[in-house]
Amino acid sequence: MTDISNAAAPSTEQSSQPASSRYSYFVLGVLTLVYTFNFIDRQIIAILSPAIKEDLGLSDSMLGLLKGLAFAVLYTTLGIPIAWLADRWNRVNIIAISLALWSGFTALSGITTTATQLALARIGVGIGEAGCSPPAHSLISDYFPKEKRASALAIYSLGIPFGQMFAFLAGGWVLQELGWRNAFFVVGIPGVLLAIIMKLAIREPIRGAQDVQATTVQPVKFSQGLKQLMTIPTYWGVIAGVTFASFTGYGTGLWIVDFYRRTYELSYVEITVPLALLNGVAYGIGTYLGGYLTDRLGKKGKGAYGWVPALGMLLTIPCGWLSLWSPNALGAFLWSAPFLIGLGMYLGPGFSLVQTLAPIKLRAFATAFFFLILNLIALGFGPLWVGALSDIFAADYGEVTGLRIAMTTLAAFSLLSAGAFYWTSLKLPADWAKATGER
Known part of the structure; x- marks a missing residue:
């Protein structure tokens, strides 16, 4: 089996020393902006969904396929070979190329005229992302030590609420004023420019520089690293949670x-502006709070x-139940x-655990396998x-109540998540000590 360190020797583009704190946070800021664009382009179809449904005459089942599975199939499966490459090649180049690719396919979604064409464009977005x-x-993980990774990855994860916030703001206004096709252009094209900026601004660090001296990192065969990863109980607990x-x-x-369009018959702007603020503020607070609390309490x-x-x-x-069944829009928003806030609290802790528990030479792969399942x-x-x-319940209860019931069932998955995380909390001290050498 190939030694995964074969292509990991420092190149002329790699930093020879761990980066300064100031530059580390600059890199984190750029990567967070990239992740923001990632979720803008992923979220935009949900905002345009009612208009696409009406224009193309789609069922809720077909919309669900376009929003999820059409995007996710190649997004998840290609993550493994791309991560294999990222454990061997320049990671900055990979991210910059991917950003340009998914942004381009997002813009191309604006010229589609059928569900099939839109599905193909979404597949392209998934390939890039x-x-x-x-x-x-x-x-x-090579710019921040393990004691600060939950906070750093929580900041990176702010790309999710920030991306959703900007998607709601830009998408809602453009949809109402210029139509759903132009919204894809508006959010897609700027990402290509950001890809160029990222390539010029970020240096490739030495792998493992924040954990041990680079000269002491022992070569790890792919099969050995994978076997180690698969035998860490809490790795699976985090994946489930x-x-x-x-x-x-x-x-x-x-x-x-x-939901808001059908249930409360609001205009697009009346829906997207409050949702933008809620995602940017409440979801953002929960995301940062989860990382901050776990790094602090984890001591x-x-x-x-x-x-x-x-x-x-x-x-x-x-x-969630009170929001979905509120008799008015104000209560639902509140x-x-x-x-x-609660939904955002798992992001920083979950992502940081994957990086801390994984072998240094398999971090990108560990994340990709994690994202494959997730x-x-x-x-x-x-x-x-x-x-x-929603389609099933609509037959008996109508489209409004049908969608409400369908979204209410998601509470069961929240409960399963809480159980998986609690189980992980019981097993984690032992696995953390094995992975880091801390007792």
Whole structure:
């Protein structure tokens, strides 16, 4: 089997020493901006969904397929070979190329005229986005030590609420004023320019520089690293916790505009402006809070990396129910705030655990395998789950109540997530000690 360190020798583009704190946060800021564009381009179809449904005459099941599985299939499967490459080649180049690719396909979505063409464009977006997070997580772990990774990856994960916020703001206004096709152009084209800026601004660091001296990193064969990864109980616990949490997140986020449009008959701007603020503020607070609390409380006990997100997911259950069944839009928006705070709290802890528990030479692969399971199940089937159930329940209860019932079932996945994270909190101290040498 090939030694995964064969192509990892420092190139002329690699930093020979760990980066300064100031530059580390600059890199983190650029990567967070890239991730913001990642979620702008991923979220935009949910905002345009009611107009696409009306224009192309689609069912909720077909919309769920376009929002989820069409995007997720190649996004998840290509993540593995791209991560294999990222563990061997320049990660900055991979992210820059991927950003240009998914932004271009987002813009091309604006010229589609059929569901098939739109599905192909979404597949293209998924191919590009497969090259974002695995190498980005690996880069961040080489710029920040393990004691700060939950906070650093929580900041990176702010790209999710920020991306959704900007998608709601730009997408809602452009949709109402210029139509859904032009919205794809507006959010897609700037990403190509950002790809150029990123390539010029970020240096490739030495792998493992924040964990041990680079000269002491022992070569690890792919098969040995994979075997080690598969035998870490809490790695699987984190995968389960994040997957179930993301099922709730994607099932809600990719249908929320349809929900407000049908249930309360609001205009697009009346829907997207409040949702932009809620995602940018409430979801952002929850995302940062999860990373901050676990890094702080984790100094006293590593189990905090499991029980903090577990509490967050428990919070989403009553708040989500109250939001979905509110008799008016104001109540629905207000209860969405604590729902989004709770939903954001798993991101930093979950992502940081993957990087800390994984062998240094397999960090990008560990993240890609993690995203393979998470996104194939959560992103691929979360929106489809809601869409298919909505069609089923609509036959007896109508489109409004049918969608409400379908989205309410997501509470079960929040409960499963909380259970998986709590189980992880019990097993984590032992696995953390094995991975880091800390006792």
